[in-house]
Amino acid sequence: MSRAKLEKLGLKLPLFPTTSVGSLPRPDYLVKARAEQKKGKLTAQQLTELEKQATAFWIAKQEELGIDVLVDGEQYRGDMVAYFAERWPGFTEGGLVRSYGNRYYHKPIITGEVRWPGDTTVEWWKYAQGLTKKPVKGMLTGPYTMMDWSFNEYYPDRRAACMALADVLRQEVQALVSAGCLIVQIDEPALSVRPEELPVALEAVEKVTRGLDAYFVTHACYGAFEQIYPKMLELEVDNFDLEMSNSDLGMLNVFRSHPFSKDISFGVVDVHSHVLEDVETVRERIRQALTILPKEQVWVDPDCGLKTRTVDQAIEKLRVCVEAARSFRN
């Protein structure tokens, strides 16, 4: 069904389309430039030029590798929630909160009505799409994750905050679609954290996507999917992008309990390991996927964003994805 939708949108993708989840590592010069900009040694304009340079590098690299659906690599984004919170009225930057080990982040606080200030990601999408004829995904953080990963001092409860964020995100999706974006990814890594709130997430994502003329992907990872499956299939998107390799494909057993009715972007390489999988390892993972999923539904990509890897490791992990996927097309 989703393949028909892709064709209707004018997207002619091969079997086992390859893509990546979103973030790609920053080249060293950009890491250094961001630090210098924070110290005031570089202007915002100078930093933007370097971010564009890095984006162009990754678009060219993905084309060279033969990836079918590209991402801009998020060279200009920091945290996936803070990027939007810093730009949308209604959010205030919070104090430091630990994520793990010695890593901390400024967790946003919703302190007023959240509003859409106009295009937030569209210019970057246009820039990336302008560099290639292949489709580039629009990349957004979903309303449930935005809510769950922010403090809420304004809305009466979590549901109200989530729905307000959904209204804002829908405007951003509309802007992307109006600009010509055909594939929009809405990341919901928090989807399974409170299984009892899945109906809230379903309602919010429906608010964001319903009736809009695009192919929608949602990425979720590191969650207790066994607790929300198969209900999670009611999410109003066409494709679930899931980390599969990190759990040794354990989720396939979950999917055996009920047919997986959406397309799946099947994570075939572990992004948290520096170990580089060989093509045969990835082929075996795809073979396992095909034991329960029709080939028309399967996309191939890494488990999650690759920003935690080095540039060389990320390229190699993407290369084996492409090589393994291609070997199944005949």
Next chain:
Amino acid sequence: MKLILSSTGSYPRIGDSAELQLLRRTLAAADRGEKTAADLADAESAMTRRAIEEQVRAGLDVVTDGQIRWQDPISHLAGKLRGVKLNGLLRFLDTNTYFRQPVLTARPERTGALIADEFRFACNALGAIATPSGKAGRLAVKAVLTGPYTLARYSLAEGPAMSDLESRTEAYAAVLAAEIPALADSGAEMIQVDEPAILRHPRDWTLFARTFGMLAGARDAAKKKRARLELVLHVYFHDPTALYEKLLDLPADVLGLDFTYGSGLIEKVAAAGADKPLALGLVDARNTKIEDAAAVARQLERMLPKIAADRAYLAPSSGLEYLPRDRANAKLDLLGRVRAALDGRSLGAPEGPR
């Protein structure tokens, strides 16, 4: 009825100011090889003292060491055991924080104190602080352990010996049961056992109850040498309403509850009552919004008359490390304002621990 103000466990390790970034900076320098393990221990000690000071300054009666030395709620204990190695990161329940997942390569064994040394340090640190007016003899340090079921639920096994949840839970329970007399010998009179995972997996109740019983047995044995030793069971990060009566029936001396996941728990406690002291986690430790003290006082007034005990505890819903430091501190201040709001009402003025 005495209303005692208590910490639930963790406290932010750092703050925004340069002074409060000591631990973060020292850890980063240690990673670069510029600081030693001793430097790191010193920084942890300094921030532990600071956490205790802030709790005392906020008016708490029962403080913790803030679990400043804990990398996360799981690996801090599991990582000290023989037969356990640490794996990659996993999300801790519904938080956006992560823990290193233990892998049991054999039956885990305790080779020394898990937190007894840390507890003694906290007691000494508390003793070094000038006692606020009216608090002489009324301040106490509570030791905090993650419970065996939660440790086991988030551990993996390598090989068949520890592959089932039951074996892992029992093995962890044996280890923690051995820590209880060590804590008692170090002067602990109140040991809190955190078991958030059972709320998400109530089907494991029988196993959970049996292994909690092992800890209660260790408490009973240790009490033969000490007049005062209490076990607090604290559950959080999900609504405990459906399990309330069963939780009350467990052999804990105090039951700690998280009231932030559902509105029905207050009604439940008000209706069913309690035959032991409750630690009432009415102050949301997961959101920066500061509750209205009068509103929290009204919630307390509904429940306190139904608690058939000489005392109850008012506490944050969970550890406070999920908040920025300034907000964590504001939540502690709120506890005092709630108690002040109750002053003069029918329930009587608070007095602090027994």
